[in-house]
Amino acid sequence: MVNSTQYHIPVLLQECMEGLNINPEGVYVDATFGGGGHARKLFASLNEKGILFGFDQDDDVLGNSWKAANFHFVKSNFRFIQNHLGLFGVDKIDGLLADLGVSSHQFDVLERGFSIRESAPLDMRMNKNGQITAADVLNNTEENELYKLFRSYSDILNLGKLIPNLVHFRLSKPFETTKELVDVAKLSAPKGKENKYLAQVFQALRIEVNQELEALKDLLEQSTKILKPGGRLVVMSYHSLEDRIVKNYMKRGAFDGKIEKDFFGNVLKPFTEITRHPIVPGEDEIEINSRSRSAKLRIAVRNEG
Secondary structure, eight states: OOOOTTTOOOTTHHHHHHHHTOOTTOEEEESOOTTSHHHHHHHHTOOTTOEEEEEEOOGGGGGGOOOOTTEEEEESOGGGHHHHHHHTTOOOEEEEEEEOSOOHHHHHSGGGSOOSSSOOBSOOOSSTTOSOOHHHHHHHSOHHHHHHHHHHHOOOSOHHHHHHHHHHHHHHSOOOBHHHHHHHHHTTSOTTOHHHHHHHHHHHHHHHHHTHHHHHHHHHHHHHHHEEEEEEEEEEESSHHHHHHHHHHHHHSSTTOOOOBOTTSOBOOOEEESOSSOBOOOHHHHHHOGGGTTOEEEEEEEOOO
C-alpha cells in the first residue's frame, strides 16, 4: 500500500477509528475512499477475516487503492452502497465511515474547477463521467430557479445582486471558466469577505452539480438497513447544510429533525448518538492541515430493531 497523504490528509484520523470501535473480524465500509488515508488505518486494524469496502466515484482515486483478498474497491457514488454490497453477498456491516465534501486533491487539480484560484474549466464534477457541469447549471438554469438553488445551498444574503449579475453576463456569452464566475461574483461580494463569498458561490454550484445532499440522504437511509445492531455510523461534514442533515438523522431518524412514532407511540429512532456534540479538530491539527478547520465529526450506534 502506498502512502497517499499528498492526495488528501485524513482529518480526525484517530477519532474516526475510535468512533468505529473496530472489530478485527468485522465488515466495514469507507464510503468516501479518496486518498485512502482513513481506509488504510482502518484496514490495518482488521485481521484476515475482516473485510473492508472502499467506495468512490472519482477516477483519480484508483491509484490510491491496493490489492488484498479482504479489500474491495468499488467505483461508485455511495448513494448506491446497498446494491453494491449485495453483489458481494454482504447484507450487514459493522461500521460505516463517510468523510464528506471535496478532497484536497480535487481542490488542487485546477482543471477540475473546484477552486477559486486561477482560471479553469467550470466543471466541478466529482464523477468525471457525470453529464452536467457547473457551466451547464449556470448557463441553463432559469433565473427564478437560480434564486432557489443559491438560497438552498448557500448562506449568501444578497442574491438580489448576485443573480442579476450572473444572468446579465450569460446574455452576452455562456460561462466557461472559473475566472469568469469569480469576476462576476466579486461584483456583489462584501468588501473584505470576497473569498468567503466566492467559496459560498462555488459550494452551491458544486452541491447542485453532484446532487450531494440527496446522495447524503440516500446514504444515511441505507445505513439503517445495512448496519448491524451495535454497528457504528461515523460521518464527517464540512458545512452546515451537511452537518444539519447528519445531526437530525442521528438524533431523530428524520432529516427535518421531527420525531416519528409508531402506532403505539414508541419513538422510531434508528440510532443513538455516541457524541452529543460534534468532534472538531484541535489547533495542532488545524495548523498542520488548515482545510480541517471546518470539519465536524458525528458518531452514532445502530439501535436494535
